[in-house]
Amino acid sequence: MPQNGKSDASDGSSAIGKINLRILPFLFFVIFAAFVDRTNVSYAALPMSSHLGLTASMFGFGAGIFFLGEALFSVPSTMAARRAGVHKWIPLLMVGWGTCASAMAFVTGPVAFYVLRFLLGVTESGVMPSMILAAALWWPESHRARVITGITSGTGVAMVVGAPLAAVLIEIEGALDLAGWRWLFLLEGLPVIAVGLVALLVFRPAPSPRDGSARAKSTGWPGRCKATRLDGQSPATMRPCRFRRSSICCWSRPFSISRRPAQSRRLGSGCLRSVSNRSASRSATLDGCSRRSTSSA
Template sequence: MTSSLERQVLRKISWRIVPFIMLLYFISFIDRVNIGFASLTMNKDLGFSSSVFGFGAGIFFLGYFLFEVPSNIVLDRVGARLWIARVMVTWGILSVAFAFIKGENSFYALRFLLGVAEAGFFPGIILYLSYWFPARRRAQVVSLFMAAAPISTVLGSPLSGALLEMHGIMGLKGWQWMFILEGIPAVLLGFAVLVYLTDRPEKATWLAKEEREWLVNTMNAEHAAKGARAHHSIWRGLADLRVLALSLIYFGTSAGLYTLGIWAPQIIKQFGLSTMNVGLLNAVPPTIAIVAMILWARHSDRTGERTWHVVIACLIAAVGLALAGMASSVVTVVLALSLVNVGISSAKPPLWSMPTMFLSGPAAAAGIATINSIGNLGGFVGPSAIGWIKDATGSFLGGLYVVAGLLCLSAALTLVLAGSQRRSQSVAETTNT
């Protein structure tokens, strides 16, 4: 039964932490995928083919992959406040620099460097939340944090569409203004992080003494309760087969997420709409996804069930991708993309509640970063495959089928992992008795 002190503390830390990190992720996601809107005019200005654009958009995740684990290990050692501030300032500067790309090479280089700069932000926040919120509340909190991604599409799509209309002001193209004006907030918020964020509950002077003691004791007890079944060292976190399985599951969801972020504007644009109308319609599917994601995560927390919450959501997204490829009107494509958004967004909170159930300390930092870095390679494979296949066939259909297949694989691997976990627990219980 939840005590009044527990409710009070969780309410206070939720209001203190969650809205702020949602704002950070909101800006992060806009800067990561606004390239999709830029492509509506930038590709023609710079002479980019679909394959060039798809590869450049995806190469972000190669830089992300290479630096993700080191970045998260550094965060665990120096603290979230300092490291997340560094991440935001550097990615904001690079985002602004996109306004001045001249061709393929500068496009590829900046996308790669943006991935390097942003490496560690998302898994760092997931790790950070595990310092503050008990495991039984984590999926719901993660869902609120991750709701910033679809919210960024809801608000960012019409904003990006409007900024593209600034063509010619002060001699700059609309897409150049978009990169400049959407990159500056990350730099400003980086300095805000230094002032606002608190590294650990022990340092939370904004909590009353009784509240702080309850939170510290609760999180320490949860950490101790993992005991022998939790892995604590960096190498254990990297070597755990469950980490590899979760990485492959996340690979499919990332392929779906960044297919949406990078290619959805062009998928909608093919029906002959203006950039402003594309921005407005592209905001509809994630609006639906925000509500579905939060309700799905609450149900997962209430029932304590994770596996089927991931499996069903992945399959819904796969069906949506297949339907989007066959859509013959703007209405049907928006409905199909709504299914994809709902499935992708709903799969992630229960999925991200799994690693900290068997990892803690440096192992959690390394394990979460490994899942995110390997998994986010799907963000390279999905968008790149769509670009290559579209150039070869003239259609989005084949590429969307590929990404749908990756999501079906994620669903299957989730079931395999769950079965393996049940067998391991059964063996452990038999041995103990």
């Protein structure tokens, strides 16, 4: 019996190690790329508004309509992820939002700007729910807090890297007769499409603990990853005050992102703004580690 217990623990650790190596970096990249593509419009604000003749209110409406599309389609996108499987849905989302982000390079007026920003919100609406679903399918409950924190830390890294990266790309002015802000959208959207197409071919579903397939055995799958069922005892659902505070923090973040200063034409200002986001990324990682050590969800 002790040997069987040690063997199961060894198999479980081996499986988790393989999953962390193969799946976690991809999910991190997905959330990183999603936040880069949703926030890069703020760095292109000045040259883009000048070329297209956008007023401040027109640009603000176009930037904000992204969140309308995200809010309207987050639930349908989550349902589609459960039905189609995250191994298919996440790559499809990447191809969708990468196409919208790249198409921003060819915007010629405010209407096209509004439509593409709305469609970008629609295609990115299922990204975060799909990340949570993937964590529930691939990792046991004891590892999910740290895994989800590791995935979502990609948002902080995107804010740190996005500013100086945008400042550099905008300086590609006049290449192939394209303005620098158009290169910004192209070079931050096309790689997402490429990765999404590759992932659509190679990303496979999580082995089912019940199928007993050779693939499940070859990965050392321990059969412990069962989706968490809320039984009404979760502190977030039982304590309205805590839930309200969490909601305020969650919904205030998009506004803080959309209100970023537009002066991103030079590398210096981009680097300066990226510094303020480093602490957010690090604190998120520390929070996940503390949750795992205290066994809190």
